[in-house]
Amino acid sequence: MRSRTLYDKIIDRHKIQALDDRAGPGSQLLLYVDRTVLNEYTSPQAFTGLRDAGRGVWRAEAALGVVDHVNSTAPDRGASVGDADAQRQIAYFAENGRDFGIEMFDVLDPRQGIEHVVLPELGWVLPGLVIAAGDSHTATYGAFGTVGFGIGTSDIEHLLATQTVTYTRLKTMRVRVVGDLPLGVTAKDLVMALIRKIGADGAAGHALEFVGEAIGALDVEGRMTICNMSVECGARVALMAPDDKVFDYIAGRSRAPSTEMLERAKPVWRALASDPDAVFDREVDLCAGEIAPMVTWGTSPDQSGAIDDAVPDPACLPADRRGDAARALDYMGLEPGTRYEDIAIDRAFIGSCTNARLDDLRAAARILRGRSVAPGVRAMVSPGSSSVRRAAEAEGLDRAFIEAGFEWRQSGCSMCLAMNDDVLAPGERCASSTNRNFEGRQGSGGRTHLMSPAMVAAAAVTGRLADVRALATREM
Amino acid sequence: MEKFLSVTGLAAPMPAANVDTDVIMPKVFLKGIDRSGLARGLFHDLRFDAQGGTRTDFILNRAPMQNVRFLLTGPNFGCGSSREHAVWGLLQYGIRALIGSTFAGIFADNAANNGLLLVTLGDDERARLARAVGPDGTEITVDLATQTVTCGGLCLDFGIEPSRRQALMEGRDKIATTLQMKERIRDFEAAYFAEAPWLARGGEA
Numbered sequence: 190m191r192s193r194t195l196y197d198k199i200i201d202r203h204k205i206q207a208l209d210d211r212a213g214p215g216s217q218l219l220l221y222v223d224r225t226v227l228n229e230y231t232s233p234q235a236f237t238g239l240r241d242a243g244r245g246v247w248r249a250e251a252a253l254g255v256v257d258h259v260n261s262t263a264p265d266r267g268a269s270v271g272d273a274d275a276q277r278q279i280a281y282f283a284e285n286g287r288d289f290g291i292e293m294f295d296v297l298d299p300r301q302g303i304e305h306v307v308l309p310e311l312g313w314v315l316p317g318l319v320i321a322a323g324d325s326h327t328a329t330y331g332a333f334g335t336v337g338f339g340i341g342t343s344d345i346e347h348l349l350a351t352q353t354v355t356y357t358r359l360k361t362m363r364v365r366v367v368g369d370l371p372l373g374v375t376a377k378d379l380v381m382a383l384i385r386k387i388g389a390d391g392a393a394g395h396a397l398e399f400v401g402e403a404i405g406a407l408d409v410e411g412r413m414t415i416c417n418m419s420v421e422c423g424a425r426v427a428l429m430a431p432d433d434k435v436f437d438y439i440a441g442r443s444r445a446p447s448t449e450m451l452e453r454a455k456p457v458w459r460a461l462a463s464d465p466d467a468v469f470d471r472e473v474d475l476c477a478g479e480i481a482p483m484v485t486w487g488t489s490p491d492q493s494g495a496i497d498d499a500v501p502d503p504a505c506l507p508a509d510r511r512g513d514a515a516r517a518l519d520y521m522g523l524e525p526g527t528r529y530e531d532i533a534i535d536r537a538f539i540g541s542c543t544n545a546r547l548d549d550l551r552a553a554a555r556i557l558r559g560r561s562v563a564p565g566v567r568a569m570v571s572p573g574s575s576s577v578r579r580a581a582e583a584e585g586l587d588r589a590f591i592e593a594g595f596e597w598r599q600s601g602c603s604m605c606l607a608m609n610d611d612v613l614a615p616g617e618r619c620a621s622s623t624n625r626n627f628e629g630r631q632g633s634g635g636r637t638h639l640m641s642p643a644m645v646a647a648a649a650v651t652g653r654l655a656d657v658r659a660l661a662t663r664e665m
Numbered sequence: 666m667e668k669f670l671s672v673t674g675l676a677a678p679m680p681a682a683n684v685d686t687d688v689i690m691p692k693v694f695l696k697g698i699d700r701s702g703l704a705r706g707l708f709h710d711l712r713f714d715a716q717g718g719t720r721t722d723f724i725l726n727r728a729p730m731q732n733v734r735f736l737l738t739g740p741n742f743g744c745g746s747s748r749e750h751a752v753w754g755l756l757q758y759g760i761r762a763l764i765g766s767t768f769a770g771i772f773a774d775n776a777a778n779n780g781l782l783l784v785t786l787g788d789d790e791r792a793r794l795a796r797a798v799g800p801d802g803t804e805i806t807v808d809l810a811t812q813t814v815t816c817g818g819l820c821l822d823f824g825i826e827p828s829r830r831q832a833l834m835e836g837r838d839k840i841a842t843t844l845q846m847k848e849r850i851r852d853f854e855a856a857y858f859a860e861a862p863w864l865a866r867g868g869e870a
Contacts, residue, residue: 205850209827219843219850221853230748233699234699234700234749272696274696277696318864324747339771340771341775343775343778343779344778346840351843352854389741390741390767393769393770394770425770446863446864489685513682608692625685625687628688630687
């Protein structure tokens with residue numbers, strides 16, 4: 190058999206039949222989807238569509254619902270129910286779960302959290318699967334060697350009714366990360382450096398596969414950060430070949446296969462890698478040793494630089510990027526040439542499916558211990574899931590955050606997209622561990638600077654964007 | 666969904682790169698449980714200022730663009746969130762096709778599923794069309810049967826994936842089409858789960 194990439198192996202395994210007479214990238218096929226996760230804001234119209242057409246759900250046990258986008262993250266969960274619209278979405282979500290036999294984690298469920306944090310921690314994401322879901326960051330599951338991709342509401346309805354999607358095969362791109370990440374530089378900085386290098390549409394139409402020492406050296410949570418945020422350079426899918434770290438992560442989790450089944454699965458999972466002579470449509474190299482802690486300056490995730498640099502002059506950028514850069518700087522209220530470390534912040538936020546797992550909270554807490562949030566800065570942390578929140582409390586991380594002056598919130602998507610009441614006021618500037626710095630993303634007129642969780646902590650205690658390496662020599 | 670055969674109407678230039686779905690449909694319009702009322706939210710923060718006043722410098726706020734049917738878009742239009750509300754809002758506003766260079770993947774699938782035609786042109790053709798349409802916009806015709814965009818004396822051919830074209834022209838129900846293959850899906854499932862018993866329900870601890 191011809192050599193194949195990991196992506197093509199997984200797609201071939203899930204192909205029910207071709208839908209056209211083409212082969213390779215761009216060809217259409219009916220693709221079997223193993224599992225999906227539903228949320229309260231992209232799924233309601235899909236269920237209404239099923240009801241209107243009198244259709245049922247093909248395989249209810251292949252779906253799990255989690256309330257995450259609109260719920261309040263106020264510390265007292267019972268007392269804050271959100272606004273009337275949020276309540277209606279949550280109520281209809283629960284009704285759909287009951288009527289169609291799909292398990293739903295509501296706001297008070299101890300397993301509630303951000304969907305892409307919850308699924309892996311249940312042990313429900315396994316190597317070699319296809320998981321499609323109504324959220325662009327479904328690519329997160331690539332850290333397990335799973336093809337995860339986001340779909341819209343019409344395709345959620347199609348998936349629920351048929352357990353399939355009609356799928357267009359992607360091109361493939363290999364990202365080879367050579368060398369090791371320097372001290373103080375994280376998975377978030379790595380993926381931000383990639384996005385800066387290839388642009389916000391640099392991987393459009395492609396499935397990425399990450400390889401190299403720096404990837405193997407990362408733990409599974411860091412790998413999830415990279416696959417998650419690959420969406421911001423246009424990738425629909427991001428993959429990493431699964432290894433023992435992945436198998437160990439899965440073992441023993443509440444919905445993981447039994448020990449006996451895991452042993453049967455492992456030989457199959459170990460074969461989930463691109464063949465040595467597989468040909469990719471594109472190759473990109475990244476030197477891990479050259480990456481510094483990153484921050485964004487603009488309103489697109491590729492508008493970023495190393496923390497020890499300065500806001501660029503649009504006139505010095507390529508001609509086709511100048512107009513967008515000038516508009517972004519106007520929105521952000523920044524002047525060319527301003528050192529990043531001179532940019533004062535109003536807010537600090539640690540959260541999101543990109544960076545709110547236990548290791549992210551540990552990294553931030555290491556910076557915060559013995560320090561205080563700068564005067565005038567409001568700082569919040571929303572753990573990625575209720576389980577992450579409890580685990581963090583068990584090791585005292587909550588104390589580190591609270592004593593430094595952070596608000597220790599409940600779990601949800603929160604101020605990553607600000608669908609609930611965690612919102613920036615117009616003109617407020619936020620250091621954020623999230624994934625998108627779009628205009629208005631965190632609130633109309635709000636100004637977002639993306640960075641790693643430790644960098645957010647450094648900014649919070651400094652009151653300005655700050656180089657975590659200058660604060661962390663003692664702790665690292 | 667509404668069929669797309671041939672549509673004539675006003676086209677407006679919106680050439681910025683990376684216009685994301687947060688800009689197309691801000692979060693405050695995502696809190697419904699149906700698809701209605703989204704024309705109001707389309708490009709909301711570009712159309713209105715913080716006090717709710719109309720931003721007269723925005724192309725869609727200039728007469729006669731209230732009746733816009735087409736947008737000439739920049740690269741990577743529709744990037745970001747998977748929210749299909751962005752496509753619903755464009756259609757409810759009256760927009761029937763976008764003509765640009767590249768479109769983000771999920772957005773493109775959502776457009777196809779709702780009858781919003783996406784036309785991709787090469788750099789040279791886009792430049793010629795932009796010149797013909799001008800900075801204030803003008804009337805054009807997009808014909809899916811002949812796969813042409815016409816503006817005054819300018820006529821440009823465009824390519825489109827054949828199954829997408831057929832679906833747009835027929836306005837068909839994709840789920841019904843797939844369910845015609847339900848025996849194939851059942852057969853696939855039976856073989857698939859037999860080979861991967863750790864995925865079956867009994868495989869869980």
